[in-house]
Amino acid sequence: MTERNASLPEFTAKTANLARMYDYFLGGKDNFAVDREAAEAIMELIPEAPALARANRAFLRRAVGFLTAEGIDQFIDLGSGLPTGGNVHEVAGETRPAARVAYVDNDPVVAAHARALLEGRGSTVFVHADLRQPETILSSPELTRVIDLDRPVAVLLVSILHFLQNADDPFGVVRALRERVAPGSYLVLTHGSGGREPDAEESVREIYRGSSVAGAVDRSPAEIMAFFDDFELVEPGLVECSRWRPEPRDRADGPGLPGYLLAGMARKPGVMAG
Template sequence: MTDDSGLPRGVDPGKASVARMYDAMLGGEHNFAIDREAVAAFTAIDPQVRTLARANRAFLQRAVRFLVDAGVRQFIDLGSGIPTQGNVHEVAQSAAPGSRVVYVDNDPVAVAHSEALLDGNPDATIVAADIRRPADVLSAPQVRDLIDFEQPVAVLMITILHFITAEEDPGGIVAAFRDALPPGSWLALTHATDDDRPDTAAAVGQLYRDRATSPVTARSHAEIMALFDGFELVEPGLVHLPLWRPDPQERIPDDPRRYWVYAGVGRKTA
């Protein structure tokens, strides 16, 4: 995308979009100049932002493969963003044909591109909804058509909860989805932290408040751990992105704290 002509309804051309910024970080094409300018400002704060985005994407793919190996065949990807190569349905359906995936996002551009990408795939769909209203997501016809809540479901919250303010109650949002899941279901999430690089996290938070559609609230390890209430974390627990079950060919960085995002996967036991 090179301009804002033909934008879907509801897009604010004067604000960088969280979804389009992430697309730009990953080298995608579904973003505008305003998004790339915001990513450039992010890069001035943290020069390895694109490396961080790729590490986050790699975790998502590792987590999906782990969940497929654990027997999961149903996925709900909350705040899924703009579809790019190696998305959840590609990874899951490649490993286990027939796996069902529901993407959820409130960004009109992300929804429009997801609809186009998923056209003709009967086992994957997109819901235009806001995760701040879990009941709307869970009652959406697309969710009810594809997801069997009598069988294990994996809910993915990948770099989405730090866009939820304390007043919007991220713990309550996770709990609402958790309570709709049967035992044996899963939660995978990543979340920005201010434990290791508080100045960087604060500067990025200000950038998103000033220039993007959603603010960023980085949280501590203990605060992010609390989001897993009702889930039992699998090894290695809640760790920096590159440390969660890296593939054999992946190099573990000398200082994982440079990746100021925690990652974890937990199983609902009751």
């Protein structure tokens, strides 16, 4: 294994996997018994977990639709997870056929599925890399082949930052991303923000610690806002994810749980040099 990918996990069907658990929540079939057992254990503590997963996915679709309407045609989807319905390149392509997308994940299962799905798509690539190494990601040949960082780009961090521990310096990671993108770029994220009983929260963390991630870290609304720093928030600001510009077709999942999963989008101020 090279120095570049030494931090990447290897495939295993013996340990619950975050991407496969999320796939199970969404009703997918790309998961194993160990993933289903871990997901079911979380559902015992959070019965709304599948609805929250669907609301999170619906937010991603709405966010990408908003961004294409604003003229954005480049997307970096960090911690992209397993390909499923409504992928970023599919949603963006509805109104921006020339949209360019770089999916990024450190999971070997995600890498295998994504590369099979994207084979032959020159405008959409997959980067097998770790979110904790933003400079490596942004300078990777795969990403720079389709993404021009001198032009506005949307950076998507949807339901991934709460899996970075404080020791991983998540705020430094996001700061590095903010600094590298051009004025007019957007930062999009969803993040867990607690709201459960303390015993239930610790039990959920323990389940995740037994999976492919080190655990989940809920952060306060103020902490989540700090990820945006001086970027300009898009209305309605930082809100529960199902309340961010909802559409009629999303109402079947209900309003979700206020405080459980917050969503927001912000724009980098300034104008590009002519």
